[in-house]
Amino acid sequence: MGKSKRVLIVTASPRKNGNSTILALKAAEGVNANGGEADVASIGNLKIGPCTACDKCRDLPEEGCVIQDDMQPLYKKIKDAQGVIFATPIYWFNVSAQMKLFIDRTYAMKDGSNYAFTGKDMGVILAYEDEDVFASGGINALRSFQDIFDYVKANLVGMVYGSADKAGDVQTNEKLLQKAYGLGKKIVNTSVAGASLDSQ
Numbered sequence: 001m002g003k004s005k006r007v008l009i010v011t012a013s014p015r016k017n018g019n020s021t022i023l024a025l026k027a028a029e030g031v032n033a034n035g036g037e038a039d040v041a042s043i044g045n046l047k048i049g050p051c052t053a054c055d056k057c058r059d060l061p062e063e064g065c066v067i068q069d070d071m072q073p074l075y076k077k078i079k080d081a082q083g084v085i086f087a088t089p090i091y092w093f094n095v096s097a098q099m100k101l102f103i104d105r106t107y108a109m110k111d112g113s114n115y116a117f118t119g120k121d122m123g124v125i126l127a128y129e130d131e132d133v134f135a136s137g138g139i140n141a142l143r144s145f146q147d148i149f150d151y152v153k154a155n156l157v158g159m160v161y162g163s164a165d166k167a168g169d170v171q172t173n174e175k176l177l178q179k180a181y182g183l184g185k186k187i188v189n190t191s192v193a194g195a196s197l198d199s200q
Contacts, residue, residue: 004037005188007121008081012088012099014044019127019164022171023180024087027125027160030184038184041077046070048101057108065108074102075109083121083157083187086145090128093137094144103148115152121190122154123183126161127170133161157187 009028011021021042028038048071056066064075078084088099095103106116124145128136138161149156160179164170170177 004035005031005083006037006039006081007031007083007085007184007187008077009038009040009085009087010099010102011040011042012044012086012096012102013127014096014098015089015167017167018044018089019167019170020087020089020125022168023125023127023160023176024085026177026180027085027087027123027184027187030181030186031188032184034185034188036083036184036188039077039081041074043070043074043102044096044098046098048098048105050101051104051107058110061111065105067105071102071105078106078109078116081120083123083190084117085123085125085183085187087125088141090126090136090138090141094140117149117154118152120154121157121187122149123157123187124159124161125180125183126159127164128161129163129165131163136163155190157190158183 009024011024013021024040028040031038047069049067049069057064086099088095109116126138126141128138130136133139142159146156160183162173162176
């Protein structure tokens, strides 16, 4: 019997009961219930500084990023994962600052022609206030993730996104919760490259 597929789920809401986090935990249920191993990394309140563009990680790639902060243990989690799900609220028409910092800092993981997420199966979870994905700015985040995955040659398995206002509101949206669970299930069962989109 082979090893379980490890899926890193990165939650970037600073709120304890954030809607994107609730959806992420539902996706984790889907991963674990279908033979995978979910590793949830809550980065919303971690100390992760911005990339300083020093390029020391490119001069000495074996040493990685020189910034010693809460990003350091996340590098191994990224490396060990076969799949990654990004879960973020939409703030000012795009991903949260915490998520952007996390993504920027993966710059240090380039290895030859491969990037941090090259060859991995990827998923996205978004929560935002306005019901319209365009008016909320959610569309900007979706396009950003699509561009990133395309550039690094990662496999986009699915995207789950929808509206929720106050912290915890998404718990009453059974349809969206089931879509998040389904994303977790799907990323475990994906073994052939090919993109698909699971929208609300």
